[in-house]
Structure formats: structure tokens, C-alpha cells
Amino acid sequence: MTDATPRTIVITGASSGIGKATARLFLDKGWNVVATMRNPAAEKDLKESTRLKLLALDLQDPEGPKAAVVEAIKADGRIDVWLNNAGGAVVRTGDVWNQGQSDRARRNQD
Numbered sequence: 001m002t003d004a005t006p007r008t009i010v011i012t013g014a015s016s017g018i019g020k021a022t023a024r025l026f027l028d029k030g031w032n033v034v035a036t037m038r039n040p041a042a043e044k045d046l047k048e049s050t051r052l053k054l055l056a057l058d059l060q061d062p063e064g065p066k067a068a069v070v071e072a073i074k075a076d077g078r079i080d081v082w083l084n085n086a087g088g089a090v091v092r093t094g095d096v097w098n099q100g101q102s103d104r105a106r107r108n109q110d
Helices: 017-028 064-076 099-109
Strands: 008-011 032-037 052-056 081-083
Touching: 008 017, 008 064, 017 032, 032 064, 052 064
Parallel strands: 008 032, 008 081, 032 052
Antiparallel strands: none
């Protein structure tokens, strides 16, 4: 790799917050960015370009990360950095975690 060859970063959870800000930062620094999110079609701020690819990735799908690696390599030929930003903290009370709580937590992250 020469200094003129842009590096590629994959950022999970790039639809908002730290993930989106990080995608913008790396684009500004001249990197190729693969920004993953559950629903790229809903993304309003980040626009695909020669250096930015939006990619669907739902970590609830066990095959999702493997597919994201394949797609990212297809886009830029390699991955130099993978930044795991997807997910969120879930606070629970009591000793039992039930499906209803899991569903509510998921809706809150969407």
C-alpha cells in the first residue's frame, strides 16, 4: 500500500451518534468508508459516493457480519480497520429478562 492508496474502514452502527460522526471524520481524512446500519435506505445524511458505501447489517442475524465482510471487500478490495460501534446498553431491573423486555429494548434502539 502506498501513501496515495486510501485505507478502508468499516464502521458498524453508523446510522447515528458516534458511528455517524466517525464515518464523517474518516471521510474528511480521505479514507474509504463502509458505513453499516440496519436500514441504509432510511439514511438521510450520509450519501453513497466513490468513497462511501452504505451497507445493511443487523447483528441479530448470525450471518450478518460475514456478509458485511464480503460486501466491504467487494467495495474496496480490502478492510484496514473494523470499528465495532453497533449496539447499545440495556438496563434491566429484577432477575428475569423476558421477551417483552428484549422487544422493548430493540424498539428503543431503532
